[in-house]
Each structure stands twice: as structure tokens, then as C-alpha cells.
Amino acid sequence: MRTLDRKMLRELWRQRTQMLSIALVVATAVTTLVAMRGTYEALERGRSAYYSDFRLAHIWASVSRAPESTREALLDIPGVAAVEPRVQGFASLDLPWSDAPGQGLFVSLPERRALVNDVYVREGSVPDPLARDEVLVGELFFEANDLALGDTLVAVLGGVRRQLTIVGTGIGPDHSYVVPPGTLYPDDERYGVFWLPHKEMAASFQQDGSFNEVALRLAPGASVVPIIDAVDDVLEPYGGTGAYGREDQLSFKVLQDELNQNRTMGIVFPAVFLGVAAFLLHMVLGRLISTQRSEIGALKAVGYTDSEIGRHFLGYSVVAVAVGTALGSVAGLASGGAMVDLYATYFRFPELEYRLSARLVFIGGSVTFVAALLGGSAAVRAATTLAPAEAMRPAPPDRFARGWIERLAIVSRLSNQARFVVRNLERKPLRAAASTLGIAASVAILVVGMFMFDGVERMMSVQFQWTQREDVTVSFIEERSSAVVTSLGALPGVRRAETVRLLPVRIRSGHREVETALTGLDPNGRLRRIVDGQGREHAVPPEGVLLSSILASRLRVGAGDAVFVEDLTGHRRTARLRVRGVVDDLMGSTAYADAETVRRVSRTDTRSTLALLETETTDNEALTREVLDMPSVASVSSPSRMVENFRQQLDDSLLVAVTFLVGFASVISVAVIYNGTRIALSERGRELASLRVLGFTRSEVATLLFGEQAILTLLAIPLGWLLGHGLAALVTTAMASETYRIPLVVSSRTYTVSAGTTLVASLASAWLVRRRLDRLDLITVLKTRE
């Protein structure tokens, strides 16, 4: 081994803590990239394979009852490649293993493989087409309830209690994300998708020779909108409620939104971390090398060439980056795997597998390496361009002058020690600024990581405390008259009942159109309100509509504009309504109107699709059972359970993310502060040792050394808050989806914790350096001439 290499290894070992902290910064960046981007790629890979292998539909449509022959008419529409009619319906479930009732969406299975939305069977097999009591169970429900093949469950199908035996588990491409109707979050223990043979379904739901749902696949290149219109025309006589494309299909949309968010996070976070890591490597390696100025001079003097010296110092960067990249790949592999597993609890694909991507490792490694290279080579160049005679001399004593800070009245009243600290800072303003920025970056990362908790917390209170104030939500299969509501209000334990009408509509403005529900609210109601992200309540407009801001932006309309609202049920009339306002709400994309306005649009009498119940107690299991057994009730849910499910999902995923971020931010602040202090120690070791020899105590000397870092850290915290707030704004914009938007709320808790973590990290680094300072061998420092 060449002596120069030995020198490098020995110095790397001597500075192992510093090197490790640098390597860890690289590792955090590589981990974030490999894990987050890798997760996105795994999901995207799983999804697209799934959608193409199992032939996800392009268009769906529901009807009341369409004869089998309609299928031919649909096939005749130009651009339609395959048509798969289905029978589907809701049923309540008796779950022998649970006190609470369950609900299921039952879907028919054709006798052959489905041409559209084919089911992937994970375990067991599909039911025998002729069997009467065999069922294929959705995998999420199956797993959430710890079921086994051969287990039985009881479903009330078309009013008849039926015992069904589980013969297999599976997933459908249009049900990779499963949520109970009227809610947004999965409730896998109580709600699932079930498949029965077509014959059974037809018999149970009175659809002999007919169907109530149809899925279509289009020929390549066919355009969706005109075909949707054509499908509507075909199905209208049979009670079609309007065909819709993938963008309006819940499972597709949620998955799409999630993937978009995921892609954004997979870009934003790694970019932030890579940027910070690059910056730190540049700064720290640069400073580390500049402390070797006189050695570089000596190497030059004895005849080493600039490139030999350059290569030698490059070694430091190579080792730090290589170690960091290796650590980052291992950590990235582990956390990427964990993140994908987490996703797999909400989204199901036949194949969902995290793979370590050599490409991502390479990108992470090379970005940090280039940064290390630039920082290192700038310092090497600075040292090699000096004549060796010059470089070998200890750096000339800095020219001190009373700078502007020192002339400030307050500083001039400070102690000598404090003045020493201020003078040192003022002498290297660029370096001080760079360190401050580095520490601020770690504060900012914490703010971004934690503000999501704040935002989601706000979102939940807006949604579940202010918007949905009922205790129980009942949704009906078909619209019901107000008499039903009256009867619900009379049930024991119900204090108050109100109704909401969700009318399926298509809203048009120019050539833009969106399929959504027109939400008809009772202006005197108390249980549903319109609340925006700021917590402000909006009154139900006496005429016209209020639009969710997402909806308004999709349609490119604002308050005062007119939109065309087409009723997709019954008579398919179109009404022209004025937009009375735009609500910056957080969940869903809704159009709100007065119940009377909805009645006028549909030209029917007052009906309702949802009943909202305020109950006397919070324990509503008995009531839920009773309501579920009533005819045409599709589902019974409670906002509090939704909150629970949401929290579950949130706690799992956010907690993981926040833990990571706190760890990463700590690594970064320790790296900046520890390295900063260590380098200051080696730069000023002689000076400090001389002071000790002159009789200064250890703590006095320590104050001189740490005072500088303390000031930088204190400056960095507010700067980091500011940066963090900016980044948070960026993230909320980038992550906004149609299902929900996280409001930009940063709580004082977030500010406190981010500052606290950084302070703890700086105390820890100070402690590490302090130990070294205490062990500082005065004689050695004064004797060696570096």
C-alpha cells in the first residue's frame, strides 16, 4: 500500500466520527431517494401490470335493470372493444366472529373469465358457477378478519339470509382500494367486496336475464367522452345513472391521486435531502481539506504533483460517499420494503414488490459524489495554487479589525470572550452563513415532516367536528321519500334525523365536464355544514350552487359564472345554475345546493339519499343493526368510526415518515454542528491550547469554541422555520388531490419540536467535541507543527 493511502486510511480512522456523520448525511439522501422513489416505482409497476393483465375497464355505467340484449347495442358503439355486464348489490353481513354487523358489495362472476375487470384469484378458486353457497372474498376483508378458506359467513342477499362458504380470495382491478359507500377510508374489518356466480347474483337481486352494471373496454385510441354519451343514450331507457370514465371511478381515482402524491413526495423529499447533503458535503469536506493546508504544502514541496495530491484528497470524498451510499442502499431497501408493505394494507395488486433499484442508488451516489468532489476539489485547488513555501507556513494570522457587528453598542459592552466569538464569526461571514443554512435545513426538514400532522389534524376537525356532525350516517340504495326519514327519527335512541340528497350529476362549463354528486342540504339542518379549510362556515345558497374549489378549478369557473347541471337519474334534464361561491374545502369535490334547488333540477319531489342521525349515546351498534335490516339501506356508517380508520391509516404511514424525518434532520444538524466545531477545534487548536497554557480554564476555552456554534444555531432556527414553512406550502400544493388536500397549518408544537430537536442535536455535538477538547493534549498540540 502506498504511504499516501496509508495516510488517508489513518486519518479517516482518526476522524471517523466526522466521516461517519458525513457518510450518514449521504445515507439519508440515498435512503430517501431509494425508498420513496423506489416505492413509487413499485406501486406504478404493480398497478400498470395489474390494469393491463386484468383488463381494467375504461368506462363504467350503472342502470336499474337492462336486458342482456343491451350488450349488443353497447358493443355496436364505435370504439368499444369489450362489454362485460354484471349484477351487483349491497348486502349486510353477519360476522360470527364480531359483534358488529358488516357490509358487502356483491359482484357477479361470469362463467368464463371476465372480458373486463377480471378478478385475480390469490388463494383457492372461484366459486363453482352452479354452486349456490360458495363465495370468493376480497383479500383485504379476508385478511383483516383473519379468515381461512372453508370459513363461512352469513349475508342477507335480497332479503334472504344465506350462509356462504369461502372458497377463495381475490381482488378486482376496479376494487384495488375498497371503501364503504359514502366514506373515504377503508374499513376492512367490516366492509369488503365479494364475488358470487352470475346465476346466484341474478336470482338474489331479481336480475334474471338482465344486469344492473356494465363495464366497457375501448379500442386503442378511442376517445372516452363521446363514447360515454353514446353509452348514456343506450342505457337511458333502462334507468342509467350516467356512464363515467376512470377519472370518476373511486378506486382508480384514489389510487391515481395516491400515486401522484407519492410521485411528488418521491421527488420533493429526495431532492431536498440530496440538495442538503450536497451542500453539506461541499462545505464540510472543503473545510476538512483546508485544515490540511500545510500538509498539502509539504507534499508539494517534496515533489508530489497537484494531481497526485488531488487524487489523495478525493479519496476522502470517495470513502465518505461510498460508505454513505452503501448504508443508504441498505436502509433504503429496508424502508422501501416497509413502505410498500404499508401501501399493501390499503391497495392490493397481484404483484406488489419493492426492488432495490441500481439506477436510484447510482443517482443518489453520483449526486452526492459530485457535490463532495466539487467541495473537496475547491479546497484542494485553493491549497495547491499556493506556492509550497507559502502553504507550508501556518496560515497567516488573520487580519483582525473591529467589524460592523462589533461596533454595535450592545456588543461593545460584552465580555472579552463574547467579543472574541463575535469577531471570529465576522471574520468568515460566508462560512458562518453556510453553517447557518445547513442547520436551518435540518429545522426546515422537521417542519415539513411534522406539519403534515398539523394539516391532517385540521382536516379532520374540519371534516368530522364541523362538517359532519351526525353520529350515524345511513345511505340508501335508491332515493327514498321523506317518510323514511321520519321513521328513522322515531327509532329509539335517535334524537334528531336530517336528510341529504346526493343527486348524481354531470356539471358542464364550455367543453369541460365533471361527474359528481349535487349535495342537497336542508338550509335549516344542523348536522351537515359547509366548512372551508380555514374553519369558516358557508351558508347554503338559497339558489344556485357552491362549488368545491377543486371542482371550480377543474371546470375553470368562479363565483358568478353559470354552469350546466345535468341530472343523471331519471329524466336526464339539464338546468342552468349560477355559481354562488367557491368553497376552499379540504375533502372531496362537491357541489352544494339547497334541497329545493336539487328538487327543481331533478323535477321530482323531495327525496333523500342519506339520512343523518344524532343519537343519545355514542354506542350505536344496536341501532346500526336495526337500520341495516331495513329495506334499501345500503350502508350505515359513523363519522367517528371514519375518524378512527383515518387515524389508523395516518398513524401508520405518517408516523413512519415522521420518525424518518426526525432521524434524518438530527443527522443533518449533528453533521453540520459537530463538523463545524471539530474543524474549528483543529483550526484553532493551537490558539486554544495556548490560552489553556496561559491559565484559561477548560470551560472558558469551551465557551470560546462553542459560542460561535451557539450563535449560528440560534440564528438558524427562525430561518429554518421560514424555510420549512415555504417548503410546506410547496408540498401542500404539490400533494393536493381531488380526494383531499392538506391545509397549510403549522402548529406551535411543530415549531417547538423542530427547534428542540435541533438544539438537542447541537448539545449532543457540543458534548462530543467537549470530550475531545478536554482530552486536548496541550504539549502535543503545541509541539507538532502541522
Add this chain to the structure above:
Amino acid sequence: MVGLSTHSGTSSPLLEARGISKVYVMGEVEVHALRTVDFTLFEQEAVVILGASGSGKSTLLNILGGLDRPSSGTLHFRTEELSGVTDADLTQYRREHVGFVFQMYNLIPSLTARENVALVCEISKDPMTAEHALDLVGLADRLDHFPAQLSGGEQQRVAIARAVAKRPELLLCDEPTGALDAETGKLVLEVLDHVNRETRTTTAIITHNAAIAGIGDRVIRMSSGEISDTSVNETRVGLDEVQW
């Protein structure tokens, strides 16, 4: 014991400096470290440089050794022009021809005595072994000590071993005995003498010790950045006659 050199001053010039000056500009102050110095080093001779502190001795030696550039004037090594060449050429010059003992030793603190010497051996054409070089300066039993574990004088001897190990054509020593007691000082000078004779190395030594002046072929005195006096030693003094 004989003197450091037995060669006459009639051989051909190895290093020729003409009108060399060095000005350090520090803000508004100009320090004239060297003012138009003419100086020739002849093949195989040994020269002793004397002068008050701050008189420009180190500056001159650094320029002769290619560690620094003159502000004006020319420098020739044999027939090669050294003034105005690239940094890479200067590096090559130092690497191939010059052994240097620095006033500040400038050892690499993270390398042992042996490794500090080996560092130079590895880039030389015909070096001695590091062990041999350290043996010459009497440090055979300190091979694996780090600079911090050596006394000032021992560090200086490692620096000398490092300079002679490559068997340079030109050996430039900036106060090689400055930190040494009489005994060790003699040992070091013996090494330099040995090297000078064995390999016919041209040697220039800066010293404050006028008593050593007699051991060279010529003695140069510097004051205020100029050569104030050059004298040729007709009879060279033996090392054992030097009074410390």
C-alpha cells in the same frame, strides 16, 4: 574527520540565479525580502548561508528549491530555465533533483517516521530505504513513532532523513541543526557530509551558528535581502574542530 566538502569551486554551475528579487505585498506595505540577488551554486560544492533573522535566507533557499517564485530575475538549473516555467515543471524539478530540509520540519503528523521518509522514496528514481535513511540520522529505534511522539530535534532528523533518502542532486537545508545540541548537531552534519560525499550532492545550508561556517567550501552572508559578503574557505574545518 574531514570537512563537509573536498571539492574545489572550479566545477561548472549547477544552479544560477541572476537578479533575483522577492517582494511581499501586504496591503499598502511592501516587504523586500530579496533585492536583486546574484548567486551561483556549483556542482558538488557545499555552501553555508549566514545572516540575521529576517535577512532573506529562507526566501532565497525556497526560490532555489523551486518552492517559491521570485518576483523578478532568472533562475537556471544547469541549462534549464526555471523562472517562468509552469507549476508542474517546478514540481518535477523538486521531485527529481531537490532534497529539502525545512525550517519548520513539516512532517505529516499522521505518518510515522518511517512513513514520512517512505512518502518521498516512493516518488524517487533511486532512493535508499526509509530504514537506512533513518539509521543514518540515528533514529533506527524510532521508526514507528509519530511526529508528536518525537522531540523537536528528532523531528528535525526525520526531516533530514526524508531529504537525503532520495539521493538528491541538490540538498537545501534551512537550519538543520537549529534545535539540536552539539552532539546531535554533529551527527546531523556528519550525515549531510556523508551524503554530500557519497552522492556528490550539491549542498546549501542555512545556519545561525557562525562556527559551522568553516565546514563549507564557501560562506555567504546575507543582510536586508542582499548578499553582503561571499568568502571561500581555503582550508575547510573538520567537524570535530567545530566549537558549538
